[in-house]
Amino acid sequence: MNEVDHVLETTLTAQTEGESNEEDIVVAEALTEPAAEIESCAALKAVIEAAIYITDEPLTPEQIASAVEQPVERVREILAQLVAEYAAPDRGLSVRELAGGFKMATKPEYHEPIRRFVKNLQPPLKMSLAALETLAVIAYKQPITAPEILDIRGVQGAGVLKTLLDRKLIAAAGRKNVLGKPIMYKTTREFLVQFGLNSLAELPTLKEFEELGRFALTDSEETAPAQVPQEGGEEPAAQQLTIEEQPAAAEPQETDG
Secondary structure (H helix, E strand, O other): OOHHHHHHHHHHHHHHHHHHHHHHHHHHHHHHHHHHHHHHHHHHHHHHHHHHHHOOOOEOHHHHHHHHOOOHHHHHHHHHHHHHHHOOOOOOEEEEEEOOEEEEEEOHHHHHHHHHHHOOOOOOOOOOHHHHHHHHHHHHHOOEEHHHHHHHHOOOOHHHHHHHHHOOOEEEEEEOOOOOOOEEEEEOHHHHHHOOOOOHHHOOOHHHHHHHHHHHHHHHHHHOOOOOOOOOOOOOHHHHOOOOOOOOOOOOOOOOO
């Protein structure tokens, strides 16, 4: 082999090795990029899951997207994945959409054993019947004023309103343009969170309440003991009174929740 042939052979060998190295680099990059992308997506999903877990308030996709500096659509996709994964029967928690945001909570089917466990840890937060009645009136009639609530319930409820305001279940909604300009009240986002609602549209309808009332009345009639007629076939004196004839007991004014 002369000197020229040797130079040509060396050049060809170097070119071949260079092409081989470039191919190896391309293959390595092709294998590394998807793995890095998968790892990045998994990390983002873990961060979003942790954020939903540690916060008391439902997080909106926009809030999460702003915090993690990612597009809202990508965040929504990850949230949808979390909702589906936590819906599996072997999970005790669920990721639900509440009040326009996402929140982690125990599944309804496990509420009873969890309730028994938790009530031994701290005293439960209770609301009086008067507070529940007032809150129901506001939820269905909002915005509504205190005098209008009085007309519906028939009792004063200034103390109850203060309790609901302190618990952030209701809030002022301006003043009504009538004599005296009374304050109007409405339910808050905290109300939706506490009662597990995504919006007020999920409140039971009045028709559903009527059906529940009929079912309850039917059950009470079936379980009530039969009245024994008095001599002469007349009904007991207590049953002869109509609703209008029964004396009405004066309801005391309410001062607390």
